[in-house]
Amino acid sequence: MRDDDEQVKRPVHHEVGQPLDTLSVDEIDHRIALLTAEIRRLEAARTAKQDALGAADAFFKR
Numbered sequence: 131m132r133d134d135d136e137q138v139k140r141p142v143h144h145e146v147g148q149p150l151d152t153l154s155v156d157e158i159d160h161r162i163a164l165l166t167a168e169i170r171r172l173e174a175a176r177t178a179k180q181d182a183l184g185a186a187d188a189f190f191k192r
Contacts, residue, residue: 144161153161 144164
């Protein structure tokens with residue numbers, strides 16, 4: 131068995147509240163990038179929903 135095979139494989143996702151003390155700086159940077167991308171995705175979804183609600187309100191003249 132090679133040394134590479136014995137290394138613990140870390141998840142490529144992030145769980146809110148998980149301990150961070152065992153992560154390297156590179157792993158933390160990767161998590162920040164993942165979470166930043168997810169925030170952008172959530173903001174885009176919120177904007178799309180707000181636009182749809184605004185269009186529905188205008189259509190039904192609420």
